[in-house]
Amino acid sequence: MFNLLQIDATDSQAMTASLNAAFHGKPASLLIATGNVASMKILQELEDPQRFSTNWIACSSCIGAASSFGVDQVSDRRLTLLVVEDPAGSYGVASVVQVPGDIVQQAAATVKAAILRAKRPAELPALIWCMQAPGYEEQIIAGIQQVVGDQVPILGGSAADDAVTGEWCQYDGQQLAGNLLVIAVLYPTVAISSYFSSGYSTEPFSGTVTEVQGRRITKINDQSALEVYNNWLQQTGAPQQAPGQVMSDCTYYPLGRQLAAKDIPFSLLSLPTNIHNDGGIETLSEVQPGDVVTLMSGSKEQLVRRASHVVRVATNNLRLRHQTEPAAALIVYCAGCMLAVRAEIEQVQRSLTEALPGLPYLVAFTFGEQGCFADGYNRHGNLMISAVLFGQQHQERLP
Amino acid sequence: MTLPELWQEKILQLTYEKQQLEQFRQLNELLSRGLAAILSSEQQETLFSKLFDVVTHVIDYDAILILQLNDQQTTAQLLACLPATLPTADLTIDASCPLFRQDLNLFDLSLLDWWQQLLPLTAGYKSALTYPLHTPQSAYTMILLSRRIGAFSANSAVILRSFSTFIASTLSQLEKRKLQDERDTLRAQQHRIEQSLLRQEKMAAIGQLAAGVAHELNNPLGFIYCNLNTLKHYLQQYDSFIQSSVAAHPELIPQAKALQLDYIRSESKDLLEESLEGARRARDIINNLRTFSHPDEKTMQEIDFGTLLKDTARIAQTQVKHNAKIQLDLPDSPAMVCGNSTQLSQVLLNLLMNANQAITNGKGEIRLILRETSGLWQLQITDNGCGIAEHVAAHIFEPFFTTKPVGQGTGLGLSMSRAIAEQHGGSLMLASSGSTGSSFVLTLPALEQC
Structure with missing residues (x-):
């Protein structure tokens, strides 16, 4: 039911040949694909992609994808596809070009369209999987929940490029663009479980956000956000930051908003990406005035260990709730975290293979992660890792 | 990661796993409470009311109902519901209706035309969780409704699925009980x-x-x-x-x-x-x-119904005289009808004996008034006995219905009497009944109408 494919993305001819060889004219129920920007761009030259599946959902991954096959290098030209063949299940994909200011309504309309394409009108999907351009993840969750309520897990990630230059792209089986919202609704015949987590520690420094402009925090405790942030960094012995692109430098010191899941406090992370000359800190997720932010700290060891830990928790959930073992996995790993442990990323991949022995899994490195927390709420965070595990099909009992 | 952070993370993970275990606990609670509900319920209505209350403890819903599919699978009827204010008209089932075939977690009912047509009684509810139930005798579906969009989680669906098996088993038991009742x-x-x-x-x-x-x-x-x-x-x-x-x-x-x-x-x-x-x-x-x-003797002949009445009253008098007085109010001229005197006498005797048995104080009066109205002879037999209870009155003309102990009454008297009256082109009905007595009316066509 689940297959992992690696297809040649050197050019469209090579890609078509790879796909033809893999599919033999039998379209899949759903294709989830990722790879680096250069490889993804070949998709727009692919002729008649619908013959492979009417439901494509893909986005670019920072540097490339990781999977049970291995880890892509920046120079690799290939895409990795998780192929779902589930004729008894239902799947639907819809997309829209994101228009700032109208995202909530767009997300609502798009999820409705995806559900209609799945031919399951009004029926709650088991999972909603999103791939979008970074910037509006919270509004996308709000729009989807406006339609289906808050009882369905929404997971996914925002497309990434290699150097935060805005070259990221998404693909829906018809068009490739840098500002698409692609939503897939899944009604599989197998059980699904998911887990969403970060692996950072809180430092004893916190303050209240007092001024924001979009995703830019300008004031903390009525002082310049940069001054406050640098003050906290100084006290922990970390290097201070200056205006400019800071994403990789700040990966081990993000800001965290303190939340509570079933009375257990946990942190939703916001990763600084740019610092402006006015002292405003741009992050990859929304922070509201009044939010209490805390300096968080992480380590290479934690980030390396984290992915397999998340998979193991999701596996336990699958066993507990559905009495089944995993058959395949979809993993979203924050691109910021990946860049911070780039030298050890093979180690991350090996740990995932150990956690999912012999099973197909696909990892996308993204600039924003959506997931469902332990308290049952869907949220967007940075520096997060999520895993969706598909259970095994129950064997038909022999007569 | 610091030790407190590790602990916090571990606790969070355990919390997540606890939620899964909570699902089993909820299911166990449902089954345990459900069993208690079954054991403490005599009536079907009470049983469902209790079972619905049990579901409230684990799934948040605004209304719940069970529909039963008829044998032809063309209509469904509301078997039970909470709140009890839902309309109870039969619902026409289309072959494409999936309610009795598959479980559904519906987040927005307004998107479904078939739902709006089939279940207008659920107007005002936004989402629904449904589960089909099949027993050896019938097909049912259980429906939970909420006024919120997308109110039911996958977890609720799993719990309902497990509990539905239990409900199906309960319905099966009820069917069995019903069959046993029918057999009895x-x-x-x-x-x-x-x-x-x-x-x-x-x-x-x-x-x-x-x-x-x-x-x-x-x-x-x-x-x-x-x-x-x-x-x-x-x-x-x-x-x-x-x-x-x-x-x-x-x-x-x-x-x-x-x-x-x-x-x-x-x-x-x-x-x-x-x-x-x-x-x-x-x-x-x-x-x-x-x-x-x-x-x-089956022959129909011209009879003076008044004379037949007097003769029958005389026979009955031997049994009635210590308990009640029979008063006859007959017309001066003969009340001619075309009929079988034996059968009509049997009807009259049966009515007189019933009237006598309704009188228990020894001071009874049984009044028989015979009048002609619009070509019909109408005999009103009124007693001042204990009357007939409302729930009994609905069944007195059913064959084999009797309030007497087995062996003391056949339950055929009134049904046969009515059949005889109808064979004669007439009727027999209970005109009134109350604590002061009962009144039956026997009508026969006057001879010209015979």
Whole structure:
């Protein structure tokens, strides 16, 4: 039911040949694909992609994808596809070009369209999987929940490029663009479980956000956000930051908003990406005035260990709730975290293979992660890792 | 990661796993409470009410209902619901309706045309969780409704799925109980039929005996009656002779006085008249017995319904007289109908006996009023007995329905009476009943309508 494919993305001819060889004219129920920007761009030259599946959902991954096959290098030209063949299940994909200011309504309309394409009108999907351009993840969750309520897990990630230059792209089986919202609704015949987590520690420094402009925090405790942030960094012995692109430098010191899941406090992370000359800190997720932010700290060891830990928790959930073992996995790993442990990323991949022995899994490195927390709420965070595990099909009992 | 952070993360993970275990706990709680509900419920309505209450403890919903599919699978009826204000009209089921085939977690009912058409009774509810239930006898579906969009989680669906198996088993048990009840009813009916056959055989034997006795008595009674009339004639001659002799010979007067001949003459006349009256009454009783003891007599003939009423009342009088008075209010002219006197007499006797049994204080009055209205003879039989309870009144004309203990009543009296009335082109109905008594109306076409 689940297959992992690696297809040649050197050019469209090579890609078509790879796909033809893999599919033999039998379209899949759903294709989830990722790879680096250069490889993804070949998709727009692919002729008649619908013959492979009417439901494509893909986005670019920072540097490339990781999977049970291995880890892509920046120079690799290939895409990795998780192929779902589930004729008894239902799947639907819809997309829209994101228009700032109208995202909530767009997300609502798009999820409705995806559900209609799945031919399951009004029926709650088991999972909603999103791939979008970074910037509006919270509004996308709000729009989807406006339609289906808050009882369905929404997971996914925002497309990434290699150097935060805005070259990221998404693909829906018809068009490739840098500002698409692609939503897939899944009604599989197998059980699904998911887990969403970060692996950072809180430092004893916190303050209240007092001024924001979009995703830019300008004031903390009525002082310049940069001054406050640098003050906290100084006290922990970390290097201070200056205006400019800071994403990789700040990966081990993000800001965290303190939340509570079933009375257990946990942190939703916001990763600084740019610092402006006015002292405003741009992050990859929304922070509201009044939010209490805390300096968080992480380590290479934690980030390396984290992915397999998340998979193991999701596996336990699958066993507990559905009495089944995993058959395949979809993993979203924050691109910021990946860049911070780039030298050890093979180690991350090996740990995932150990956690999912012999099973197909696909990892996308993204600039924003959506997931469902332990308290049952869907949220967007940075520096997060999520895993969706598909259970095994129950064997038909022999007569 | 610091040690506290590791602990926090571990706790978070355990919390997540605890939620899964919580699901099992909730299910166990559902089953345990459900079992308690079943054990403590006598009536189906109470049982469902309790089961619905049990579901409230683990799934947040605003309304719940169970639909039952009919045998033809074309309509469904509301078996139970909470709140009880939902309309109860039958629902037309389209072949494409998935409610009885698959479980559904519906986040927005307004998107489904078929739902709006099928279940307008759920207007105002936004989302639904449904689960089909199948038992050996029937198909059902359980529906939970919420006023919120997308109110039911996958977890709720899993719990409902597990609990639905339990509900299906409960429904199956109810069906079994219903079948057992039907079996018991059939057995009771069979018993009554057997009792009825025995009674009929006994009645037939008694009828034959009565006919034989009546025939045998008729001959001696004939010559008693005949001789008494002859004797009366002879006595008149004696009397005439004595009177003329005393008038011609006054010397006989003292002797006549000494013998109290005047008293003897007068007394003999009375004695003879009384004997004749007794013989007449004996003849009438024998005639009535002969009429009543010919159950195979099916011929329709012209009958004076008033006379039949008087005769039947006279027969009934022997049983009624210590308990009630029968008052007849009959028209002056004959009430002619076309009918079978045996059968009609059976109807009247049955109504009179029922009226008598309704009177328990020994001060009863049974009033029979016969009037002609628009070509119909209408007999109203009113008693001042205990009346018929409302829930009993709905069934009194059903065959084998009786309030008497098994063996003491066949439950056929009123149903047969109504059937006989209808065979005669008439009707029999309960006109009124209350704590002061009951009133039945028997209608028969007047002879012109026969």
